[in-house]
Amino acid sequence: MKYVVTGSAGLIGNQLVSDLEQSGQTVYSCYNKHKPLHGIPTKLDLLNLKEISNVLRKLQPDVIIHLAALTDVEKCESEPNLAYLINTKATEHIVKETNQIGCFLTYLSTDYVFDGKKGLYYEDDFPNPLNQYGKTKLEGEKAVEHCISHWSIIRTSTPFGNHLIKQTFPLWIIENIKKNNMLNLIEDQFTTPTYVPNLTKMIIDVTTNNLVGYFHLSGSTRISRYSFAKMIADKLNLDKSFLKPVKMDMMQWKAKRPSDSSLNVSKANSILTQKPLPIEQSLDEYLSQFTDSLYL
Template identity: 25%
Template sequence: MKILITGSNGLLGQKLVKLILDRGEDELIATARGANRLPYAQDDYQFDVMDITNREQVREVVARHRPEVVIHTAAMTNVDQCELEKEACWDQNVNAVKYLIEACADNNAFLLHLSTDFIFDGENGPYDEEAVPNPVSYYGESKLAAEKLLENSTIDYAIARTVLVYGIAHDMSRSNIILWVKKSLEEGKEIKVVDDQLRSPTLAEDLAMGCYLIAKKKASGIFNICGKDLLNPYEMAVKTAQFFNLDMRTMQRADASSFSQTAKRPPKTGLLIEKARTVLGYEPHSFDEGIAIVADQIKN
């Protein structure tokens, strides 16, 4: 199968490229807006520059490679930045999906789009695939708008919704709750961690595997692809501190109202993964297992 990935320099993009190359079953085209930052020899895959907000470039690159599947991981995901830079957010999260839909329609390609738990208001989580969205931030609105574009299109598509993705980028360019807590407590910094928001933290490798399973089956529709645990960030921080045997005396629990954030966050999301388990055979790691995997990657 020929698979094209958008956002290959990002955390999920990196994990997908590694997974597909390790499997060795598929022809891979990695694309990103900037230069290729992947640490793999380009004998095993092709790389192309593709700015997802450039309609003509998207159509040209997809037409030239004619992939069977496009996995769209590129997006503007900083929730506060989306609130402040709405035009850029809409361009990257909505218009880009429109261009990819057009390109996939022209080339009869299956499109897998990454979405988020932030399409929900967080009043009744965790949510299944049939739950009614009601975003409380502009980021959530943009991701829901992209989902609606797909639902109203004529192409074959899937939507993978995920939650709070964590993992290690090969160049250590991305932080996450595990790295932040570990570094802060090792340096003796005082930190406050939210205890009144619930999430299903998702190991990047698990999300990559879920996407791969959807792509290989060309399984259409909406799938929740996330971790199996429902935890608040304070619980995640405690688990991290305990794993690394760190002194927790400088760590305080706090409610969301004590933080000044530009965008509103849904209080209790989390996603239910029974459909992904049944249809795809998806089985993610627990958060405790995820910490151990990340710790191993830090060492290496």
């Protein structure tokens, strides 16, 4: 099959394209600034609607997996028009081209479409985003729902893994403790952290089986950043005294955050071959790839 993956140089895209290639798929890796390591590099600027049309019409893919987005929550809040153009307008245009091609479209969304008042959200729970990031991603979801081809919308939460450019949470914790840096970590905000290699396998499960609808694909453990950091420190025998619990209302954020945007993954558990992993297993798999010297 022929895949087009947007955002292929990012944390999730890099792993996804690698997994697809290993399974024998032809993958066009769309990027804007950073050339991807895997797949067939394909330049694509989401702010250029004509370029989106030209690329997709030329490639005629069987599957489009649209990962690319402006995910910086604070930047989305300070530059709402840019967030709209990338997260909503570009998605609407991709849907338009998907309708012309007749291929399968998978759209990656976020737990931030919810307001955090409930937690452990099901796929059919009512979205009510608190910030521009969540609002523009929700509008992207609505656009995908109007796709006349088969489509899937995947919401995930707090992804972590390996990336050459982007440092994710576990490594940030490890490196700062090693440097004896005090870290303020929120204890009253809850998500379901997601190990990227687990996420990409679940995404492939959805796309290869043409599963239609909404899917919550995240880790299966509801946890705060502070508790997650303590778990990391415990596993590596690092000094937890550098981890300081703080409340959300102490943070000087421009954008509001949901206090509990954790996702319920029972649907994924019931229908996917690849199951959402609990945080302990995800963290063990993540840490196992490093040599002991990293932590000395």
